Amino acid sequence: MTSTEKIIARASSMPSVAPDDVVFVKVDKLMVHDVSGPGVIKVFEEWAKKGVHLERIWNPDKVWVSEDHFVPAADKISANNIMKLTNWTKKFGIKRHYKYGLGQYGICHTLSHEEGLVLPGEVYVGGDSHTNTTGGLGAFAIGLGHTDIAYSLMHGQIWIKVPETLLFNLEGQLPPHVMAKDIILKIIGDIGTDGANYRAMQFSGETTKQLIMDERLTLTNMTTEAGAKNGIIDADSITGSYLRDRTHEPFSALKGDLDASYAEKLTYEIDRLEPTVAKPYSPGNISPARELQGTEIDKAYIGSCTGAKLHDLRAAGKIMKGKKVKVRTEVVPAAQSIYLNAMNEGLIGIFLESGAVVGPPTCGACCGAHMGVLAKNEVCISTTNRNFPGRMGDVESKTYLASPLVVAASALTGMITDPRDI
Amino acid sequence: MDKLKGTVHKYGKDNIDTDVILPGPYLKIHDHAELATHAMEGLDPGFPKKVSQGDFLLTGANFGCGSSREHAPIALSSAGITAVLAPSFARIFYRNAVDGGYLLPIEIERSAVEKISDKNTLEIDVDKNAILNVTTGESFVMKQFPSLIKKIIECGGILHYKP
Numbered sequence: 001m002t003s004t005e006k007i008i009a010r011a012s013s014m015p016s017v018a019p020d021d022v023v024f025v026k027v028d029k030l031m032v033h034d035v036s037g038p039g040v041i042k043v044f045e046e047w048a049k050k051g052v053h054l055e056r057i058w059n060p061d062k063v064w065v066s067e068d069h070f071v072p073a074a075d076k077i078s079a080n081n082i083m084k085l086t087n088w089t090k091k092f093g094i095k096r097h098y099k100y101g102l103g104q105y106g107i108c109h110t111l112s113h114e115e116g117l118v119l120p121g122e123v124y125v126g127g128d129s130h131t132n133t134t135g136g137l138g139a140f141a142i143g144l145g146h147t148d149i150a151y152s153l154m155h156g157q158i159w160i161k162v163p164e165t166l167l168f169n170l171e172g173q174l175p176p177h178v179m180a181k182d183i184i185l186k187i188i189g190d191i192g193t194d195g196a197n198y199r200a201m202q203f204s205g206e207t208t209k210q211l212i213m214d215e216r217l218t219l220t221n222m223t224t225e226a227g228a229k230n231g232i233i234d235a236d237s238i239t240g241s242y243l244r245d246r247t248h249e250p251f252s253a254l255k256g257d258l259d260a261s262y263a264e265k266l267t268y269e270i271d272r273l274e275p276t277v278a279k280p281y282s283p284g285n286i287s288p289a290r291e292l293q294g295t296e297i298d299k300a301y302i303g304s305c306t307g308a309k310l311h312d313l314r315a316a317g318k319i320m321k322g323k324k325v326k327v328r329t330e331v332v333p334a335a336q337s338i339y340l341n342a343m344n345e346g347l348i349g350i351f352l353e354s355g356a357v358v359g360p361p362t363c364g365a366c367c368g369a370h371m372g373v374l375a376k377n378e379v380c381i382s383t384t385n386r387n388f389p390g391r392m393g394d395v396e397s398k399t400y401l402a403s404p405l406v407v408a409a410s411a412l413t414g415m416i417t418d419p420r421d422i
Numbered sequence: 423m424d425k426l427k428g429t430v431h432k433y434g435k436d437n438i439d440t441d442v443i444l445p446g447p448y449l450k451i452h453d454h455a456e457l458a459t460h461a462m463e464g465l466d467p468g469f470p471k472k473v474s475q476g477d478f479l480l481t482g483a484n485f486g487c488g489s490s491r492e493h494a495p496i497a498l499s500s501a502g503i504t505a506v507l508a509p510s511f512a513r514i515f516y517r518n519a520v521d522g523g524y525l526l527p528i529e530i531e532r533s534a535v536e537k538i539s540d541k542n543t544l545e546i547d548v549d550k551n552a553i554l555n556v557t558t559g560e561s562f563v564m565k566q567f568p569s570l571i572k573k574i575i576e577c578g579g580i581l582h583y584k585p
Contacts, residue, residue: 022570024585035449039492042452043522047581070450077450129490129514145492145518151580159570159585193437194484198513227487229513282437367489369446388439388488390464391446 002165003232003256004200007140010254011123012160019164019263024157027058028122029139032149033066033108034078036127037085039146040153047150057092058156064096064117065089066108069363070370071100106335106361109133109305112141113217114335116246120235120253125152130305130385132224136217137243138235138253143224163229164263165200166191170207172271177419179315180215181307181383181403182276183207183268184222189278189286197227199263202256207270208233213242214311221306222385225283275418277381278401281389289406289418299380300325300411301392302404303332303359304366307383310338312404316383317347319408319419320354326414329356330372332364356411368392374399381410423548423576426504426526427556428476432540433465436482440515443486443494457493458500475502478546480538483508485527486515492522499524505546507553507564509535520571523579528553529565537562548575 001009001016009017011025032040044054057063065085073079082100089097096117098105104115108126111117112134118124120138124131127149134141144158152158170183188195201223208216216233223231233239235253243251275289302308302316313333331351333339339361342348351358365372366384374380374393380400382392387399402410405419412422442464444457451457462469479498485508486494495518498506505526506519519527528546530553538544543556546564553562567575577583 022568035491038450038452043492050581052581075450081450081452127490129488131490143490143514145490145514145522147492147522147580148517151521157585159580161568193487194510194512197484197510227484227512367446367449368441369449386439386441386488388441391441395464 001257002200002260002262003138003202003234003254004140004165004230005162006254006256007121007123008160008162010121017162019162021162023160023162025123025160026157027125027152028062029118029124030063030149030152031066031108031112031126031131033068033128034071034082034085035069036146036149037065037088038081040127040150041084041088043146043150054154057153060093060095063094063153064098064111065094066098066111067100067105068107069367071362074370104336106338107305107363109221110309110334110338113137113213114246114337116243119243119249119251120239121251125149125158129224130221132228132231133217133221133305135230135232136213136220137239138233140230140232142230161198163198163200165202166196167262167265168201168203169205169265169267170203170270171205171267172207172269174207174270175273177275177405178273179403179405180211180218182273183270184219185276185278185283185286185401186273187268188222188226188284191226193225193282193284194227196223199228201226201228201231203231203233209236212311213238214309217309218306222283225385275403275406275420277406277416278387280387280398280400283386283401289402289416292416293418295416296379297327297381297410297415298378299327299374300329300407301365301372301380301382301384302407303330303364304384305334306385307404308332308334308338310341312383313338313342313347316404316408317350319405319422320412321350323354323412325355325411327411329411330359330365331356332359333361335361365392381407381416383407426476426546428478428504428544429474430478430480430538430540430542430544431472432480432538434482434535437484437487438465438481439488440486440491440494441488444491444497449491449493454496454500457497461497461501470501473502476504477502478544479503479506480535481506481508482535483510483532485511487512490514492518495519495522495524507535520574521580526575530562534562
C-alpha cells in the first residue's frame, strides 16, 4: 500500500485498501473557517427543519476554527457571520477558536502546521479546498464542503473513495532563485489542472527530502490546483523536528510499502528548473519567467497559505532589501506568529522601507472577496495559488502566479522579472 | 428513481471553476435564494433569469474545479438546475452536489456534449443510465453512479444515509 492507502486502511480499520474502494474513515482532526463555518451552521439549520438536530459534536478537542477570509469585518453580514461562528464554538465547547485580534490567528492551513495541530498518519478534513496543504506533514489531508463537514462533526467519520497515487520523484539540487512554487507550477503545467483528479499526489526523491517544511507545504498546497484529492510527503526527521518545536503530542508516521503500486511514477530533474510563472487564467498555463520579461504589472502581492510563510517572506526580503518598489505592493503574512517572527528578523522593516504595505494576517487579496481587489484590466503578479477569471477581483483583471522571489523582483521593476536578473 | 426532464443550458468550455459559478464576494452569503441570483455570474450574469426549475446545465470537463465552496452547487440548484452533465467533475464539487442532495453530477462522453445543443430538451433515466435528446431523438449513455453514490442520491443526500 502507498502512504495514503495505509492511512485510510488504519482509519477505516481495514487490513488493507485499494484504489476505488469506498470506505468510511474515522476523522482525527477537523477545521472550519469563517466562510465554511457559517456554511456548516446553515447545513445544521436545514437539517433541524428535517428533524435531525446536532446535540453534541463528536469531539470538540479535535476541532478548530479560524477567522481568515473576511476579517476584519468590512460589513454587517461579515460581522454577523463571525458572531454566529463565535457563539457556535462556545455552545459546542470548541476551545481552539483562532480569533482575529486575540493572540495567534491566521490562515487556517497555516495554523494547521504552524501550531502543530495535525500529525503524520492522521486523517484531517477541512472546510476549504487547500486543506491538502497539511499533507506536507505526512497526514491524509482533504478539503470537504459544508455538508460533509457537518456530517463529520456529527459522526466523527466520512466516506472516502481510496485514490490512486501519482508519485513524483524530485531529483537534484534546487538551483539558486528557484523555489518549491516553481516545482509545483511546472508539474501543474505538465499534467494539467485536472491531471490528478480524484488522485493522491505524493512527493519523494532527493530534492523533496532536502526541502524545509515551509517549502514542502507549498508543494502539497497546490496539489489542489491539479485536481488532486490530497498531496502527501512522508514524514521524516525534518517533519519530526518541525513538530517537536510546536506540539508535545506523540505521533508515529505511517509510510508506504516499498512494493506499493502507483498509478504513475514521474521523475523531475530539479536542477534544470527555471523560475516559472502561471499566466492568466489557469495555474497550468505556465511559462519561464524570462519569456514574460517586460510584461507590465499594476500590483505585486505576497500573501496566502502558499506564499506568505516565514520562508516566503525571507525570500522576498532578500530581493527587496534596500530597494524601492515601482508598483503598489502588498505583503500579508499568513499568521500572527509569522508576522512577529518576520518583524524580529527585520523583514517587516525591509518591506516598509521599500514602499510596500504590510497588512494584518488574513487570506487577504487571494480570493478577491475582501481586500486588495483588482480593477478591470489590472494586472497583478502574486504568490497565491489561483488565477481563474475574477479570482482576485474584476473578471477582466489578470493574475500571474509565481514564487515570492519572482514577485519581489517584479515589484522592484514594475514588470515581470526573473530574480536572476536583479 | 423518477426520470428527469428539462431544458439544456450549454456552456461548453472546460474547467469552469467555482469562482465563476459563484464569485468570491458572495461567500459571506448563506441564504439559498439569494445565492441563486448570482449563479454563474462570472460567466453569464443573465443565467439565473434563463433557468426554469428542472433545467440542466451542460458543460466541458472538470466542472467545478477550484474552491470547496458549497455555495456553488447550492446556487445552481436554487436557480433551478437539477443536473449538471459534463465529461468530468472536480471532486469536491461532485461530493457537495451528491452529499448535499442539491443536484446530480452526471458524467457523459465529450462526444455527447458536442452533439447536444443549447435549449435542447433532455430526458434522463438514472436507473437505466440513459439520456434521450427529446429535441433530436438521439440517445446517449451516462456513466453509472457507483453504488454508494446512488444510495446517497436515493436518500436525498448524506443526512439520511446510514453506513
